[in-house]
Amino acid sequence: MSSSEYNYDDQGQFFPFFMLTMVGLVTVPLTFNVLKASTDLEQTAARIQSDFRPKNDDLIEAQRRRRKRRDRKTKRIIAVVLGYAFMTYMIYLIVVTQRTIPKMWDPYDILGVSRSATESEINRFYKRLSVKYHPDKARPDPAKNETLETVNDRWVEMTKAYKALTDEEIRNNYLLYGNPDGKQSTSIGIALPKWMVEEGNRWFVVAFYGVLLGIILPYTLGKWWYGTQAVTKDKVLHASAGNLFREWKEDISEGGVIAALSVGDEFKEILKGPRSDAGAAKVESKVLSSAALTESDKARLKAIEDPVRRKALALLWAYLARIDLEDQELEKEKYEIAPTALLLNNSFTSITLPFGVVKPLLASYHTSQNIIQAVAPGWSPLLQLPNITPEIAAKVSESSHTPTTLQNFMALPLQVRRKVLSPLSDVHYQQAMRVASQIPHLQIAKAFFKVVGERVVTPSSLVQLVVKARVIPPGTKDVPAIDPLDLEDIDPDEGDLDALHGRKSAKSKRRKLPDGRFVEDDSQEGSVQPPLAHAPYFAADHAPRWHVFLSEARTGRIAVPPFAFTAFDRPIFHADGTPTFNMLTFKCPFQAPPQVHAFPFTMHLVCDSYIGLDSKIDVVLDVKDASEANVVESDDEISEPDEGQLHAMKTGGLTGGPPTTTTTRRKKKPRTSSIPQKDVPVASAGSKGLGDDHDDDDDDSDTEGSDDGTSDTDTDTDTETEDEDS
Numbered sequence: 001m002s003s004s005e006y007n008y009d010d011q012g013q014f015f016p017f018f019m020l021t022m023v024g025l026v027t028v029p030l031t032f033n034v035l036k037a038s039t040d041l042e043q044t045a046a047r048i049q050s051d052f053r054p055k056n057d058d059l060i061e062a063q064r065r066r067r068k069r070r071d072r073k074t075k076r077i078i079a080v081v082l083g084y085a086f087m088t089y090m091i092y093l094i095v096v097t098q099r100t101i102p103k104m105w106d107p108y109d110i111l112g113v114s115r116s117a118t119e120s121e122i123n124r125f126y127k128r129l130s131v132k133y134h135p136d137k138a139r140p141d142p143a144k145n146e147t148l149e150t151v152n153d154r155w156v157e158m159t160k161a162y163k164a165l166t167d168e169e170i171r172n173n174y175l176l177y178g179n180p181d182g183k184q185s186t187s188i189g190i191a192l193p194k195w196m197v198e199e200g201n202r203w204f205v206v207a208f209y210g211v212l213l214g215i216i217l218p219y220t221l222g223k224w225w226y227g228t229q230a231v232t233k234d235k236v237l238h239a240s241a242g243n244l245f246r247e248w249k250e251d252i253s254e255g256g257v258i259a260a261l262s263v264g265d266e267f268k269e270i271l272k273g274p275r276s277d278a279g280a281a282k283v284e285s286k287v288l289s290s291a292a293l294t295e296s297d298k299a300r301l302k303a304i305e306d307p308v309r310r311k312a313l314a315l316l317w318a319y320l321a322r323i324d325l326e327d328q329e330l331e332k333e334k335y336e337i338a339p340t341a342l343l344l345n346n347s348f349t350s351i352t353l354p355f356g357v358v359k360p361l362l363a364s365y366h367t368s369q370n371i372i373q374a375v376a377p378g379w380s381p382l383l384q385l386p387n388i389t390p391e392i393a394a395k396v397s398e399s400s401h402t403p404t405t406l407q408n409f410m411a412l413p414l415q416v417r418r419k420v421l422s423p424l425s426d427v428h429y430q431q432a433m434r435v436a437s438q439i440p441h442l443q444i445a446k447a448f449f450k451v452v453g454e455r456v457v458t459p460s461s462l463v464q465l466v467v468k469a470r471v472i473p474p475g476t477k478d479v480p481a482i483d484p485l486d487l488e489d490i491d492p493d494e495g496d497l498d499a500l501h502g503r504k505s506a507k508s509k510r511r512k513l514p515d516g517r518f519v520e521d522d523s524q525e526g527s528v529q530p531p532l533a534h535a536p537y538f539a540a541d542h543a544p545r546w547h548v549f550l551s552e553a554r555t556g557r558i559a560v561p562p563f564a565f566t567a568f569d570r571p572i573f574h575a576d577g578t579p580t581f582n583m584l585t586f587k588c589p590f591q592a593p594p595q596v597h598a599f600p601f602t603m604h605l606v607c608d609s610y611i612g613l614d615s616k617i618d619v620v621l622d623v624k625d626a627s628e629a630n631v632v633e634s635d636d637e638i639s640e641p642d643e644g645q646l647h648a649m650k651t652g653g654l655t656g657g658p659p660t661t662t663t664t665r666r667k668k669k670p671r672t673s674s675i676p677q678k679d680v681p682v683a684s685a686g687s688k689g690l691g692d693d694h695d696d697d698d699d700d701s702d703t704e705g706s707d708d709g710t711s712d713t714d715t716d717t718d719t720e721t722e723d724e725d726s
Helices: 015-035 057-071 074-100 107-111 119-133 148-166 168-177 202-229 238-247 254-261 266-270 280-288 295-303 307-320 328-355 358-373 390-399 406-410 414-420 426-436 626-634 643-651 719-725
Strands: 004-007 186-189 442-450 462-471 510-512 518-520 546-552 557-565 583-591 597-607 615-623
Touching: 015 074, 057 328, 107 119, 107 148, 119 148, 148 168, 238 254, 238 328, 254 295, 254 307, 254 328, 254 358, 266 307, 266 328, 280 295, 280 307, 280 328, 295 307, 307 328, 307 358, 328 358, 328 557, 358 546, 358 557, 358 597, 390 414, 406 414, 442 597, 442 615, 462 546, 462 597, 546 583, 557 583, 557 597
Parallel strands: 004 186
Antiparallel strands: 442 462, 462 583, 510 518, 546 557, 546 597, 597 615
8 A cells, every 4th residue: 555745845846836826816916906097086187387385385295295105006016016026036936946857757758659659659669769779789979978877777768668558567557657666655745845844943934824824914904904994985983973973063163163173083193192282282372362263263172171182173273374383393283184184074074964954064165175275264265375474365355345255356457456465576476366367266157957858857857957167267357258059958869878978978069160160079077177276285185176066045955965076078278277268067967856846946066175266046946747748748730721621711611610720739759869959947147047937837838938938848949830830
């Protein structure tokens, strides 16, 4: 009975294969993760051109670089490089060991005969070999370093191979066991080098694998798993989200939101150890003496007992008020907590949505603007521009009889504007104006409701709020008039999946240029990302978001939750930085109410990155009964009478009765997007929504529109029908 022998791969035949496989299982997926294109908005957007550098710019840039390093894939890239280097070395070992491994004994290979050769063919071939290689006839070849011993050994191998293929017992042993001498002991190679299991090293190896598999691997997996489960979708700790939830109030103001943000447990990591209260009294003293805080804000700060939370709130107010703390470490902490406060504010925004109250939502959006621009609530929007200090902004406000917004200020004549900013040098003034001319201010041109493929909005239908707007930076002169074609919204053709999914425009629209040339509309949803927010004091890059939502003005509640937009369908700036004035389209789909009624709403358009550029207009969603939609779509028309009917009408008929008119119902036309579509005339920029005086009980009219413009149908108008009705 044969025995089994276990060896430890002292020649390294299996160990390289094992290690190559294990490392490849990690390196290949990691390579895909590294090479995958980044979808982070902050890494793909351009920047607003500005050479302005605020005080402590070195600290702010250091914070930005630190966050970028944390967001980059540096560790993964290093792991991929090391993985491929190790795999290359394993492949090298495989190639080298394959050259030194002795080949398996093969009689066919030794004799040089085919495996399909018969016994007679083997006999003939062996006789020919004996004439050449028999020791009595063969002579050693000095050129090949052959000796008599080499010649004899070669002939012995040939004879042994010949017998293995001709002797029945030897041949059976070879076919069954791969060896002419019969069954041999089993040799099982373990994919470990021999040195790893030698007497002096085996315990170290066992300890290494025990630590690796029993401690390091479970710890790494557990840390990754609990790390992903410990944060919300807004990337804040669940404990922080719970604390923010308890801070929510229906009448909360911007100052209240800022105070609520201090409950985040993330600040404990930033201000841990000796940093938890170092310099806190100094920061608090400077903040309480600042005009940025109201009495309510000061009372909230003084009421906090937790030292970490109290210092975090004081630092946040110092950041918003741009207070010089006169301490390098405190300045670093001041700029470090702002991006964390923005994350917590995003979580607070998510918490406000289920409550459905407008005021906390707007307070959260405005707090986001304040944090990104480092401007305290209620302070002048002019502080968003470079070199504008609170003192200069206060003088501008004193000299103006109207609230000083960025738009109003930039609309002033050039000479007046320069005189107001006389404290600034020409260089600093140009820096401010250059940034103002690049701020993407969205101005609404039209807003209306529609249902794709339908002429009216029916109960519970999937309705779209379509917003048409242009980017017009503050102070822009010679703004071109709106092309009526840009205000249209054409339904996609049936089966046009690219248009339905926004990958191309629904219909190719030709536009004539002043020079007589025609161009095609190349709009594509989400294809153009605006530049990063100009926020020189914010120690992180931020891509601006625009939020559109509907509210009920009477109750102050949210009717349709916000839709966030981070990209546009057409370019907003030329290569030289001048605005394109392209009409942009935003679509917000939601389900219409189940009741038939004209619903008045207020539409809000809020940017989370710039102060004072919010817009809101009144709109009306007129939901009509489905039966009324069928009447509109039936297109009842009077057919042209034939000659007999015409004669009967002229003569009063054969019986002398009153003239008769024969009416026929035209077959309903299929709804196609090739017919121009009328939008629901709900509202346009700066105007009340139409349809306020519409009578829902008026069923007498089945026309497709009315002259007073109060029809809220989204329908096609048949030119032929209009001609006949006229």
